[in-house]
Amino acid sequence: MDKRKVICLAAVIAIVFFSLLALLLTGNIKNGNTACIYSGGKLVKTIDLSTAENQTFTISGEDGGRNTIEIKDGTIGVINADCPDKICVHTAYISDGVQPIVCVPNRLVIRIEASRQENSHVD
Amino acid sequence: MSIRKLVFAALLTALSLTLFIIESMIPPVLPVPGFRIGLAYLPVLFSVYIGGNWSLYDTALILISRILLSALTSGNLTALLFSSAGGILSFTAMALTHRFIKEPWGAFPAGIFSAVMHNIGQISAAALIYTASVFAYLPVLAVASVITGTFIAASVWLIIRKPNKIINKIKNIK
Numbered sequence: 001m002d003k004r005k006v007i008c009l010a011a012v013i014a015i016v017f018f019s020l021l022a023l024l025l026t027g028n029i030k031n032g033n034t035a036c037i038y039s040g041g042k043l044v045k046t047i048d049l050s051t052a053e054n055q056t057f058t059i060s061g062e063d064g065g066r067n068t069i070e071i072k073d074g075t076i077g078v079i080n081a082d083c084p085d086k087i088c089v090h091t092a093y094i095s096d097g098v099q100p101i102v103c104v105p106n107r108l109v110i111r112i113e114a115s116r117q118e119n120s121h122v123d
Numbered sequence: 124m125s126i127r128k129l130v131f132a133a134l135l136t137a138l139s140l141t142l143f144i145i146e147s148m149i150p151p152v153l154p155v156p157g158f159r160i161g162l163a164y165l166p167v168l169f170s171v172y173i174g175g176n177w178s179l180y181d182t183a184l185i186l187i188s189r190i191l192l193s194a195l196t197s198g199n200l201t202a203l204l205f206s207s208a209g210g211i212l213s214f215t216a217m218a219l220t221h222r223f224i225k226e227p228w229g230a231f232p233a234g235i236f237s238a239v240m241h242n243i244g245q246i247s248a249a250a251l252i253y254t255a256s257v258f259a260y261l262p263v264l265a266v267a268s269v270i271t272g273t274f275i276a277a278s279v280w281l282i283i284r285k286p287n288k289i290i291n292k293i294k295n296i297k
Contacts, residue, residue: 004223004224005228008220008224008231008232011232011236012232012235012269015235015239015265015269016265016266016269018262019261019262019263019265019266020262020266022261022262023262023263023266026259026262038254038256041253041254085151085156087151087154087155087156090151090154091154092154099259099263100256100259102156102256102257102260104156104249104253107253109253109254109256111256
């Protein structure tokens with residue numbers, strides 16, 4: 001077998017391996033249950049999902065983009081948005097730190113983080 | 124560059140731009156921002172691996188024109204930043220792979236590496252503009268781009284692996 005083929009194969013396997021490793025490692029950070037909502041890079045709202053009641057509310061971004069966020073049974077998700085691609089709406093309800101909900105057009109990020117003080121975060 | 128070759132390079136650019144637009148109409152397969160199949164890179168990778176009188180200079184020309192034209196058609200300046208950051212890195216990956224592997228099968232590593240590099244470039248640009256938290260998407264996008272890169276490379280490889288009359292004609296355009 002060509003030496004270059006081996007190198008290429010090894011490189012591709014390494015990419016996949018390290019990506020999966022990174023996914024697994026970030027998946028382990030599940031101890032947090034505080035949903036942090038960032039708009040335009042600034043923390044605007046934190047909600048403790050373990051105690052929060054079911055509710056819906058709307059976050060308005062600085063560019064006027066609006067996202068309606070629903071909290072249901074300890075999970076959080078975006079149910080309505082005025083962005084063109086609706087990727088944030090199609091992302092399922094989240095309850096752990098594996099995947100954040102990101103709405104790039106409205107610059108909105110929802111992440112589940114370990115419980116902490118609201119003002120300790122400087123972004 | 125002769126008129127004949129210029130016309131063919133323009134044809135590849137038009138093909139790339141058309142695939143780019145068609146691709147944006149396909150609903151997203153994964154709910155991850157920035158995920159694309161990368162069909163627009165098919166003519167680009169083709170121009171790298173066809174060989175003959177085609178050089179990396181022509182590829183760069185096709186890629187730059189496609190990026191500028193796609194920004195014009197979508198009317199989005201942020202998209203221009205994203206696709207040029209991805210374009211520069213993926214072109215570097217393709218050029219480096221081609222430097223060491225000139226046979227048709229080199230399309231596979233070139234396709235995969237360029238797809239991964241494209242995502243790294245795009246995410247870095249997004250992290251600059253938005254928040255660094257978009258890097259959380261990199262592992263998902265890297266695995267996805269290995270799959271899509273293989274798909275694009277397989278398409279190119281199927282076209283060029285057995286030289287026929289048409290391919291030879293394109294190859295030898297002066």
